Amino acid sequence: MLFSKLLLPTLKDAPQEAEVISHKLMLRAGMIRRVASGIYTWLPLGLKVLRKIETIVREEMDSSGAQEVLMPMVQPKELWEETNRWEKMGPELLRIQDRHNRDFCLGPTHEEVITDLIRNNVKSYKELPLNIYQIQTKFRDEVRPRYGVMRGREFLMKDSYSFNEDEACLQETYLTMRDTYKKIIERIGLDYKIVAADSGAIGGDASEEFHVLAETGEDTIAISDDSEYAINTELLLKEGEDIASLEGKPSPDGKGVIQIKKGIEVGHIFQLGKVYAEDMKANVLNKEGKASTLFMGCYGIGISRLVAAAIEQNNDEKGILWPHCIAPFDINIIAIGYGKDQKIADASIKLYSELKDMGYEVLLDDRKDGYGTKMKDSELIGIPLNLIIGKRFIETNEIELKSRNGDSSTNDISNIKTILDFYK
RNA sequence: CGGGAUGUAGCGCAGCCUGGUAGCGCACUACACUGGGGGUGUAGUGGUCGUCGGUUCAAAUCCGGCCAUCCCGACCA
Numbered sequence: 001m002l003f004s005k006l007l008l009p010t011l012k013d014a015p016q017e018a019e020v021i022s023h024k025l026m027l028r029a030g031m032i033r034r035v036a037s038g039i040y041t042w043l044p045l046g047l048k049v050l051r052k053i054e055t056i057v058r059e060e061m062d063s064s065g066a067q068e069v070l071m072p073m074v075q076p077k078e079l080w081e082e083t084n085r086w087e088k089m090g091p092e093l094l095r096i097q098d099r100h101n102r103d104f105c106l107g108p109t110h111e112e113v114i115t116d117l118i119r120n121n122v123k124s125y126k127e128l129p130l131n132i133y134q135i136q137t138k139f140r141d142e143v144r145p146r147y148g149v150m151r152g153r154e155f156l157m158k159d160s161y162s163f164n165e166d167e168a169c170l171q172e173t174y175l176t177m178r179d180t181y182k183k184i185i186e187r188i189g190l191d192y193k194i195v196a197a198d199s200g201a202i203g204g205d206a207s208e209e210f211h212v213l214a215e216t217g218e219d220t221i222a223i224s225d226d227s228e229y230a231i232n233t234e235l236l237l238k239e240g241e242d243i244a245s246l247e248g249k250p251s252p253d254g255k256g257v258i259q260i261k262k263g264i265e266v267g268h269i270f271q272l273g274k275v276y277a278e279d280m281k282a283n284v285l286n287k288e289g290k291a292s293t294l295f296m297g298c299y300g301i302g303i304s305r306l307v308a309a310a311i312e313q314n315n316d317e318k319g320i321l322w323p324h325c326i327a328p329f330d331i332n333i334i335a336i337g338y339g340k341d342q343k344i345a346d347a348s349i350k351l352y353s354e355l356k357d358m359g360y361e362v363l364l365d366d367r368k369d370g371y372g373t374k375m376k377d378s379e380l381i382g383i384p385l386n387l388i389i390g391k392r393f394i395e396t397n398e399i400e401l402k403s404r405n406g407d408s409s410t411n412d413i414s415n416i417k418t419i420l421d422f423y424k
Numbered sequence: 425c426g427g428g429a430u431g432u433a434g435c436g437c438a439g440c441c442u443g444g445u446a447g448c449g450c451a452c453u454a455c456a457c458u459g460g461g462g463g464u465g466u467a468g469u470g471g472u473c474g475u476c477g478g479u480u481c482a483a484a485u486c487c488g489g490c491c492a493u494c495c496c497g498a499c500c501a
Binding site: 009011012013015016017018019027028034036037047087090092109111138140143144146153157159207218265268270278298300334337338340341368369371372373374375376377384388390391392400 | 493
């Protein structure tokens with residue numbers, strides 16, 4: 001991609017509306033723009049990152065054996081009345097009417113729609129277990145949207161629903177999903193904790209949250225410094241604990257001491273049990289030929305929220321430091337004097353197309369700006385590697401490799417491809 | 425929904441107190457210079473001052489309603 005052709009409106013100053021670092025950087029790096037409170041347009045650069053995370057999630061879901069579908073965003077009232085959630089959800093459920101004054105809502109989650117699908121199309125225990133997922137836009141009319149896409153009203157989420165014939169089988173799928181979520185977050189390279197959680201309005205028996213650790217997290221979690229023990233303090237508050245006094249106390253599992261941290265909830269997995277299946281009469285015939293209520297699990301991971309969480313954990317005073325696998329581009333070719341020196345322009349374009357042929361995603365900064373402007377932008381948007389073609393190239397055929405984390409080296413242009421192979 | 429704040433060009437802001445020609449920096453356009461850390465000069469573009477109403481000869485400025493946005497709280501698959 002040529003920088004001069006890319007819709008990439010970078011800003012020197014963060015707009016007044018932004019408070020947290022990821023929101024400021026996403027605005028400054030030209031990734032998103034606000035349309036209304038909690039509702040955003042994703043610009044090309046932001047969308048590239050969003051799609052990369054989406055791809056990682058899809059790959060891991062597929063390899064776990066789950067199957068992808070796409071359910072509607074607009075859902076009829078009747079389904080929601082079956083589970084009583086038309087009432088229970090309250091104003092968070094955005095309700096609309098069609099031209100015949102029939103009631104609908106924008107889907108905040110899809111238990112009703114998926115359960116309806118399964119009860120109508122799956123009749124035997126032999127077809128189980130099933131784990132069905134989608135990656136889709138959700139709408140929740142949050143009381144207070146904030147922090148940009150971290151808590152938007154409209155957001156992109158992967159939600160999946162498992163259907164199992166009994167508790168043991170549900171437990172098995174649950175653990176598979178738990179493992180899948182670990183793989184996803186580890187692939188992105190974020191520091192996280194799996195936290196015992198309150199199952200909230202979704203209901204059900206057991207649930208755990210995946211928290212990316214960050215100062216700006218909205219949840220407070222208690223973790224052991226020497227074990228897997230981690231719990232959302234919401235649960236402890238319900239038990240009447242004084243959270244502040246827990247810091248430094250021995251962990252309940254006997255290993256290590258408690259630390260209080262802030263976390264961004266990027267994923268949540270539930271064992272729902274029979275709650276929805278009973279309300280909606282979702283049965284299959286079991287081995288004995290009798291109707292048997294399905295056991296359900298549901299598993300959500302916030303794709304758009306992961307973008308913000310990744311930035312919260314990876315930034316410095318200059319801008320974003322993308323984990324390489326979700327960076328919008330691998331390489332930025334910074335051509336100094338592009339519009340002026342033919343040798344620079346020719347070499348830049350040649351290098352650009354050669355690197356693309358090698359499979360890299362390459363940005364060529366062909367603007368008529370100086371080194372400072374180009375580097376500032378590159379650092380702001382967090383491209384992992386810069387190749388600088390300038391005065392030195394004209395004289396000695398050497399270009400500089402400068403990584404976003406500060407490493408740099410100078411090499412003859414003919415060696416670059418070999419060196420990059422090493423990076424890869 | 426309770427508490428707090430803000431709204432003037434794409435972004436950051438001044439002007440408001442004390443009413444009288446709409447301002448600054450960045451960005452943007454043209455030209456020239458410059459070209460390894462947001463460079464320089466000259467000339468430009470861009471505004472119903474959130475909105476509706478009131479006071480006044482006159483309102484960005486004073487008064488009131490409304491709207492929007494953000495922050496704290498409550499809430500949150």
